[in-house]
Amino acid sequence: MAIFFVILESMFLASSCSLDAFTASFAYGTKGVKIPFLSNQIINLICSSIFGISLWVGSAVRQYLPGWLTMGIAFTILFVIGLMKLLDSITKSVIRRHNQRNKDNLSKEAKFTLFNFSFILNLYANPEDADVNENKVISPAEAAILAVSLSLDGIAVGFGAALGNVNILAAFLISLVTDMLAVFVGCWLGNKLSRKLPFNMSWLSGIILMGLAVSKLF
16 A cells, blocks of 8 residues: 555646646647657756655755654645746746847847756746747757756755655656657647647646645655
8 A cells, every 4th residue: 555655646746846847848749749759758857867866865854854854845845836837827928028129139249148947947838838949840960858857846846845754766667758758749639639729737836746646744
């Protein structure tokens, strides 16, 4: 029974981190953008690896903190990230407006200096922008940049979950499966619908993370 709950918790955790990849892939599919198998695996490996590293760091830190403190920190991180996910649509709207307002005001030097950070923010708000050359195919290089932007939340989620004593190996292995399926199914489903739809799974990810946060208190 204990193993069942370990696997179930790991599945919920990994799935909550994979929903961003699913939503982004769905957006690509509705625009006819393809994500080849190699690009899918690059996204999968980068997202899962960053998630796994954050789990390992959280587990290492947990050994030096009292139990009541790690539970409190785990609850706070997961609950706050979950709450932010519920407000995700507002966040993305603000980023889109910010990018549009400043797009023509940045000098070439500022664009070069701030390119990496600005590009990641823009991908967070507009995942379809990862197709830089607009050839309707996500290349391995574009997939790597996309994966980094999709992993930002996973860093905090993995660290917080590990403080709450989640099974690191199970969560990492399951994330390898859920990330790959999220990209494939999201792109396939979006392509089948073949039109742009207001589709956002951030609210569901938020609910899952908040539920996991509450479970750490018991």
